[in-house]
Amino acid sequence: MDLRDTPEEAAFRAEVRSWIQEHMPDELRGHRGGAARFEGEALRAWSRELSDAGYSGLTWPSEYGGRGAPYSFQAILFEEMARAEAPPHVGVIGLGMAGPTIMAHGTEEQKARYLPKILSAEEIWCQGFSEPNAGSDLAAVQTAVTLAPDGKRFVVDGQKVWSSFAHIADFCILVGRGDPEAPRYQNLTYVIVDMHASGVEVRPLRQITGEAEFNEIFFTDVEVPRENLLGEIGHGWQVAMTTLLHERGTLGFALTTTLEVGVRKLLALARERGADDPLTRDRIAREWIELQALKYTNYRSLTKLMQTGIPGPEGSGVKLHWSEQNQRLTKLALELHGPEAQLLDGETGGFWQFQQLRSRGNTIEAGTSEVLRNIIAERVLGLPRSR
C-alpha cells in the first residue's frame, strides 16, 4: 500500500498540471456542463487539444491511437482536471462506451474506421438503448434490426429515447430486436447506425432544467450496412453488457471528479458567505468526507483493476452513492444562498440552480438507483433474484 505517486506517476501529474495551465482557456474553467456543452466550438476545440496532447483514450492501446498508459494515469488526469475545474472531453459516449465496445467486439476494419475519430472528437457518438417501453428492462427493446433478404444490410425501425448528444451525433450504438422469435436475451442485435442516414430523425427533449441535452430518435426504414454489425446477430445482449460494464466501470472516476469540483465550489461559496453555524459546517464536512470515501474507493477499485484486469465489486456502489450525494450537495449550496436561492441571475449566474435541477437526473441516468441496488443485492451480496 502506497498512496503516493510513483516517480512515473508524479512526472505525469506534473506534465498534465502544467499542460492544463498553459492550454485551458479561462472561459472554460468551472464550465457548468449541460446543454451549454453543445454551444459554439469551444468545447470541441478543447477536446481536440486534449486529444492532440494524447490525453483522450489514455488507457487505450497504442494501435488504436491511445497512449497505452496504466489506469492510474487516467485517475491522475481526472484529478488534475478537477483541480483546474477543466471540462471533460465532449465525446463521453464514444470514449466511455462505444470505443471500448468496438475494441472488445469490433472487426479490425471497424476499429480502424471509428476509434481515431472518437479520440479526436471529430465524430460524436450517442447511445440507442432505452425506449419508451424498455428503460431499466433493456432486454424488452422493440426497435427492429432486421437483416434484409439480400443479407447485405439491416433495416432499422423503431424509437429510442433519452439519448444524450443525439442531436449532434454522427453515430449511434443501437441495440434492437434481431429475431422476434428467439428467446429473451438471445434475440438482440447490436449495430452502429450512421446518424446522418436517411430515415433518422432526432427530436430534442426539453428537460427539467429547461435545456435539451437529450433526445428522442426515430428510425424509419433506416438502412445499415452489414459491416456495421457489432458481435453476431442475436448476441446483442452480450455486446450491450460490455458497453454497460464500461459505463459503470470507468464512470466512477469521472463522476468523482465532477463531485470534487462541486465540493471545491461549495467550500468557496461557504467561505464567501461566511457560513459559520455548526449545522452548516457539519453538512459541509459530511460532503468533504464522503467525497474522500468515493475517491479512495475508486483507488481501491483501480488497484484491483491494475493487478487483476477486473475492477473489484467495491466500485459498484460509487455511482449510486455519488448520485445521491450530488443531489444533497447541490441543495446545500442553494441553501447557502439564503433568500437569493431562487435568483437565476445572481452572483453565480444560475450555476447552482442549474446543478441542483440537473442532479435529479443523476439517480435515473446510467442505471436508476433502484436497478443499481438490485445489481448489488443480487450480484454482489448473492441475494435471490427479485424477478
Add this chain to the structure above:
Amino acid sequence: MNFSFTDEQEQLRQEARSFLARKPEPQWSELAELGWLGVSISEALGGAGLGFLEEAVLFEELGRALYAGPYFATVGLALPALGEEQLARVASGEERWSAEIDGLVPDLATVDWVVTEAGAARAEGETLSTMDETRQLGRLADGDRTPLAGSLDRSRTLAALACEAVGVAQQALDLAVEYVKDRQQFGRPIGVYQAVSHRLADTYVETELARSLAYWAAWCVAEGDEQARIAAAAAKAFASEAAVAACERAIQAHGGIGFTWEHVLHRYYKRAQWIEAFWGFPAALRAEVADWAMEGARDGVPVRVA
C-alpha cells in the same frame, strides 16, 4: 499508487479470521504467542517490527469477531505512550494497558496499567456499568502517577476504531445477508423483497466507503503522513456511523429474533455505539474536519505528489 494490502498482510488477515472463527475468546497469552500484541513493537523488544497497517488488519478482524479482551485498549490506545521496558512486557503478554480519555478508562478491570495525562497509573478504580458489556468503561482511583516515555496518539486510535467499525459493519451485513436468504415468508426467501434487499445494498455501499476511509487513515498513520489527523477523524466519523446503521438494518432484517438478548446482533450494535461515542462523536469529528477544510489556505482537496 497502490491501494491494496500486501500478500503477507492478506495472509495475516486470513490467519486472524480463521483463528478467531475457531476461538472467538482467546486467552491473552495466546495473542502474545500469535505475535499480535507486539506487531508494531521492535524485534529487539520481542515484537514483530511491523507497522500500523498490520495492526489495522487485526483491528478489523477483531471487530468482526467482537473480541472482548483489552487489545484495543493496549495496542490501539496506550501503546505510543509506553517506554521500551513496558513495550517489551506488552509484547510478551505480561502487561496490559489502557488509557484515560475524557475521564473514562476502557477495560479498566482487565488491564494492569493506565496511561493518564499525569503519567502511568495502576489500574485501580471503579468499573462502571456500560452498555457494551464487552468493553466496559471505568473510572480511575486517585493514586501515584509515574512519568511515561511517550504520549497518546489520537489519530492512531481513531484509525484503529475506524478499522474495528468496518469489521463490525461487515459482520452485521454478513449476518443479515445469510438470514434473509434463508428466512421464508409468503413462500419466498425475504431477501427477494426489495424493501429488504435494498437496505442491505445500502449497507454494502456504506461499508465499502467506510473501508476506503479507514484504510486511507491507516496508511496515513503508518506513514506519519501530515493528513493523518484529518483522515482519522473523517474515517472514524463515517465508519462508526456506518457500523451503527449496518447493525440497525441487520436487526430490522432479522425481525423479532434480531431484537432478542439471545441473538448476537445486539452485542455488535452496542460495540458500534461504543466506537461511535469514544474520543469524539461523529458530529464533533466533523466539526474538526470542517475547521480544516474551511481554512482559506486549503483547497480542501488534497492531491499527493511524492
